[in-house]
Amino acid sequence: xxxxxxxxxxxxxxxYFFKAQTNKEFEEYKKNEAKAFQDYKEKxxxxxxxxxxxxxxxxxxxxxxxxxxNPKPLVIPTNVPKPIDQPNKDNLPLxxxxxxxxxxxxxxxxFVASDKFESKKAIVFYGTPLSIGYNPFILQHVSSISEDGxxxxxxxxxxxxxxxxxxxxxxxxxxxxxxxxxxxLLVKKISEQFHQNKNDxxxxxxxxxxxxxxxxxxxxxxxxxxxxxxxxxxxYGISFIPINGKKYYVINSNGSSFYTxxxxxxxxxxxISFNSNKALTINDDIKQKVFTLKNGKTIIIDYNxxxxxxxxxxxxxxLSVFFNYPVTEITEMSILRELKPQLVGxxxxxxxxxxxxxxxxxxxxxTDDQQFGREKWFYPEHLxxxxxxxxxxxxxxxxxxxxxxxxxxxxxxxxxNHVSTAVLFNGDxxxxxxxxxxxxxxxxxxxxxxxxxxxxxxxxxxxxxxxIDIK
Numbered sequence: 001x002x003x004x005x006x007x008x009x010x011x012x013x014x015x016y017f018f019k020a021q022t023n024k025e026f027e028e029y030k031k032n033e034a035k036a037f038q039d040y041k042e043k044x045x046x047x048x049x050x051x052x053x054x055x056x057x058x059x060x061x062x063x064x065x066x067x068x069x070n071p072k073p074l075v076i077p078t079n080v081p082k083p084i085d086q087p088n089k090d091n092l093p094l095x096x097x098x099x100x101x102x103x104x105x106x107x108x109x110x111f112v113a114s115d116k117f118e119s120k121k122a123i124v125f126y127g128t129p130l131s132i133g134y135n136p137f138i139l140q141h142v143s144s145i146s147e148d149g150x151x152x153x154x155x156x157x158x159x160x161x162x163x164x165x166x167x168x169x170x171x172x173x174x175x176x177x178x179x180x181x182x183x184x185l186l187v188k189k190i191s192e193q194f195h196q197n198k199n200d201x202x203x204x205x206x207x208x209x210x211x212x213x214x215x216x217x218x219x220x221x222x223x224x225x226x227x228x229x230x231x232x233x234x235x236y237g238i239s240f241i242p243i244n245g246k247k248y249y250v251i252n253s254n255g256s257s258f259y260t261x262x263x264x265x266x267x268x269x270x271x272i273s274f275n276s277n278k279a280l281t282i283n284d285d286i287k288q289k290v291f292t293l294k295n296g297k298t299i300i301i302d303y304n305x306x307x308x309x310x311x312x313x314x315x316x317x318x319l320s321v322f323f324n325y326p327v328t329e330i331t332e333m334s335i336l337r338e339l340k341p342q343l344v345g346x347x348x349x350x351x352x353x354x355x356x357x358x359x360x361x362x363x364x365x366x367t368d369d370q371q372f373g374r375e376k377w378f379y380p381e382h383l384x385x386x387x388x389x390x391x392x393x394x395x396x397x398x399x400x401x402x403x404x405x406x407x408x409x410x411x412x413x414x415x416x417n418h419v420s421t422a423v424l425f426n427g428d429x430x431x432x433x434x435x436x437x438x439x440x441x442x443x444x445x446x447x448x449x450x451x452x453x454x455x456x457x458x459x460x461x462x463x464x465x466x467x468i469d470i471k
Contacts, residue, residue, distance in 0.1 A: 045158040048265050053151035056220065056259040059241045061250055067236035067316050067375040076365050076447055083452040084431050089349040092427045095406065096344070111175050116164055123193045125186060127306035128176065128283040132190060133168055135160070139194060142203045145223050153203050166211045179276035181314055183212065184229065199225045215269040217248055219260035227251040228260065232273040236316040236375075246271070249315075274317045279326040282306050286330060289384040291362045299338035303384040304328045311379050319377060319419070322396050323412050323470050327380050332404065340405055348406065348425050349453050352444060355401050356453070359446035363389050391447040392419040398446035399470055411441055412468030415460050420445040423453070432456040436467050 117133030124130070137160035142153045169190065173183045187208050191201040202218060202225040209216040209229075217228040219241065228241060228248035240247040243262050250258070285305040292298050307328045327335075339358075343351040366388035368375045378386070378393035380400045389397075399410040399421050409424040413434065422434045422441035431454010432443040443456045451457075 042158070044266065045154065048263075049151045049154040049158065051151075051263055052154055052261065053147050054261075056147055056261050059219070059243070059258045059260055061239040061241050061256050061258060064238040064240060064249070065234070065236055067377075076449055083353075084454045086349050086430055086453070088428065089347045092348040092425060092429075095346050095348070095351045111172050114164070114168060117168075121193055123189060125176070125189055126282050126310045127285050130172060132172075132193075134165055134194070138162070138165055138204070140200075140203075141195075141197070142199050142225070145199060145220060145225060150203065150206075150218055150225070154207065157207050162207075162211065166208060169208060170212060175281070177276075177278040177281045179274065179278075180214065180232075180270075180272045181274050182276075182280070182310070184209065184214075184272060185310070185313055187212075202227050210265040210269060213266075213269055215246075215264050215271055217243070217260055217264075219250070219258035221253055221255040221258045224253075226253040226255070226258065230271040231317075232271045233275070233321055234318045235274075238315055274314060274321045275324060276326060279328050279332070280304075280307055280310065281329070282310065284328075284330050287385070291358075293342070294357060294361060295342075297342070299342075300334065301331065301338060301384050302334040303331050303381050305385070307331075307381060308385045311382065316375070316377065319392065319412065319414060320468050320470075322377050322379055322392070323399055323468055325379050327400065331381050331384070335401065335404065339401065343405060348408065348427075349429060351406055352402060352408075352423055352425075353452050355398060355405070356444060356446055356451065358401075359394050359398050360449045360451075363394060365390060365447070394446040395419045395421045398444070402444075403470070409439070409441075410470050411436055412470060413443075413465035414468055415463050415465045418447075418457065418460055420447065420456075420460075420465070425453075430454055432461065434465070434467070 111130050114133050118135050119133070121132045121134060122129065123132060137157070140153060140156045143149045169183075169187065173186060176182070176186075178186060184205075187205050188201075191204040191208075195201045195204060205227055206216055206218045206225075215230055219226045219228055229251055230246045230248050235249060238249045238251075239256070240249045241258060241260065242248075243260070248260075282304070283306060286302050287305045289301050289303070290298060291301070339355075343354060346354065363383060364387060367390050368377075371386070371388045378389060378396060380397045383389050383393055383397045395412060399412060402408050402410050402421075402423055408426075411422050411424075411434070413420045413422055421444050422436075423444050424439055424441050429442050433440045433454075434443065435441075442454050444453055445451050445455065445457060448455060448457045
């Protein structure tokens with residue numbers, strides 16, 4: 001045999017056997033790591049179950065901070081200011097005709113339960129049919145409303161292969177693009193389908209949320225269990241129990257005296273956030289709102305009624321959440337399709353003035369107190385559903401339109417009795433400026449009827465607003 005061929009063959013065989021040995025060692029390593037992790041989880045669960053059985057301490061909840069109620073005018077200003085002359089506006093970039101993302105994506109496929117489960121249960125989550133796979137062990141009942149009752153429940157749940165069920169819920173959450181609060185709503189819906197008893201529902205929610213990586217606790221109140229959830233953002237109008245420097249909001253209870261514990265299942269578990277970087281992908285129930293523009297053209301904006309119902313089950317979080325929340329694809333598509341062509345060829349100033357005029361003339365004004373009897377801030381899509389809106393709502397939608405249609409930076413302006421916005425232009429523009437992070441933003445008020453770029457409502461000209469950062 002040729003020596004070179006022989007050496008090459010030996011080298012190939014050596015590499016093959018080396019790889020085979022390496023792969024075998026790697027698989028063995030993975031198996032050992034998986035077992036070590038499983039042993040750790042079992043130990044963690046056992047320790048927590050034993051902790052739950054210890055005597056809980058009394059706590060008194062504190063009243064949740066009410067949503068700030070700004071005494072807005074019952075009727076918005078009717079005087080029409082003289083537009084600011086912008087002699088250099090044509091030197092600013094013109095709006096280009098690109099209509100990004102106008103190709104509709106395929107409808108989301110219905111989630112089908114894994115074959116790993118013995119049983120399946122059909123549920124409907126905000127108009128979206130789901131098939132949830134489960135094994136009978138998940139139907140555990142809490143034996144008593146006590147420390148031992150919850151500790152024993154945790155023990156029973158951990159004695160089975162619960163991780164497959166938890167992974168199923170995580171997979172559904174990903175398929176629907178749910179944020180943290182959306183995952184809680186999904187877990188709540190599932191618990192209500194599996195149990196009629198409220199205490200069993202709370203125990204299942206408590207167990208699943210912790211296994212999903214969320215910090216949650218259970219409290220006793222009047223012979224019932226109550227779920228406690230901490231949140232990343234401030235929420236209004238819900239009482240809370242302060243534990244170890246965190247606010248644990250009391251979910252679905254009006255009581256004030258509770259017994260609970262101060263330890264968390266895992267130090268790695270996080271608080272619930274209301275922010276989202278992905279648009280919701282639940283099934284569409286398409287409704288429409290028709291607008292007649294000042295130029296006489298008619299546009300039709302689509303929105304998903306299922307998404308409205310979903311958002312209505314969110315608590316009142318801080319204002320920055322609303323300014324940064326994404327709209328569903330069906331609404332984004334129709335906004336791009338209907339409004340973008342109206343802006344093509346305009347300068348940045350004229351395009352923003354067009355959007356201001358759209359907000360001024362297309363939405364009827366009423367304060368939240370007039371419409372709901374309480375403060376209620378809107379996510380962008382809410383304005384296409386509800387018949388009336390006020391300054392926060394219009395500013396939230398206007399900020400979204402400027403970002404999505406013109407790709408300009410926007411900030412929210414939170415005055416003591418008013419909410420507005422300011423826009424960063426690509427050039428020198430006249431008007432009232434707000435300097436933020438070394439950038440000069442121009443006042444743009446979607447509630448000040450007739451006002452153009454650079455105009456502030458007279459009563460707020462000398463006021464200093466809190467800036468809301470919009471990502």
